[in-house]
Amino acid sequence: MNERADEPSTRGDAVLVEAADGVLLVTINRPQVRNAVNRAVAEGVAAAMDRLDADPRLRAGIITGAGGFFCAGMDLRSFGAGERPTVEGRGFAGVVQRPPATPLIAAVEGPALGGGMEIALACDLVVAARSAVFGLPEVKRGLIAAGGGLLRLPARVPHHRAMEIALLGDRYPAAEMHRFGMVNRLVADGEALVVARDLAARVAANGPLAVAATKRVLTAGWSADATGFGRQADLAARVRASVDAAEGARAFLEKRPPLWTGR
The missing domain is CATH 3.90.226.10 (2-enoyl-CoA Hydratase; Chain A, domain 1)
Structure with missing residues (x-):
């Protein structure tokens, strides 16, 4: 573009x-x-x-x-x-x-x-x-x-x-x-x-990686069984390991708005 x-x-x-x-x-x-x-x-x-x-x-x-x-x-x-x-x-x-x-x-x-x-x-x-x-x-x-x-x-x-x-x-x-x-x-x-x-x-205003993963889980229609939880766990682990997740925690502790990078 x-x-x-x-x-x-x-x-x-x-x-x-x-x-x-x-x-x-x-x-x-x-x-x-x-x-x-x-x-x-x-x-x-x-x-x-x-x-x-x-x-x-x-x-x-x-x-x-x-x-x-x-x-x-x-x-x-x-x-x-x-x-x-x-x-x-x-x-x-x-x-x-x-x-x-x-x-x-x-x-x-x-x-x-x-x-x-x-x-x-x-x-x-x-x-x-x-x-x-x-x-x-x-x-x-x-x-x-x-x-x-x-x-x-x-x-x-x-x-x-x-x-x-x-x-x-x-x-x-x-x-x-x-x-x-x-x-x-x-x-x-x-x-x-x-x-x-x-x-x-x-x-x-929310974390872009977290929002994307959240929408994916909600729209995928996975059942709340072992398979569904396993698929969700894979997504959650990637989000949890992101730069944005660390920034979100820091921003909360420092009482300031987070600065998301999408990484």
């Missing part, structure tokens, strides 16, 4: 990317179609996810939508014209099949429907404005939510709620998804990005 980590950049007009203070902000920028995903969006988001994982100065990411909309899902007009809004290795929207190893936060205003909800489900934390709505309406169109919605939803909400959301295809307000447990923070309209930035800054 030639771009500095603290300089804004764009990849065409469909996706805006800006890095500052260790956080990469990715904005789907097609508000005229409620940020529906076409090929340009998928490629832009995928490139941003690659950057998020490749640049050690970036400690967290945020994905949001422009114009008061998160994402209304796949752009059916572009799809009908022969476009496929997927990127090899990353999947639909450049993120749902393989999210970044770096923590990613969804800042949701307005609709997050179909593929839009699947983008949110691919994130590690979800901040939603009170007027935001979520839904997997694919069954109403004779389709299934194949962008990770059916795979991830049962791990985010209780079983029968997942069944209801997926089988009815209805829209659900953010407050209800907060009660279900899928939304971490329910905020006033217009405040989703502000709160997401705060969460990202708090993640970015």
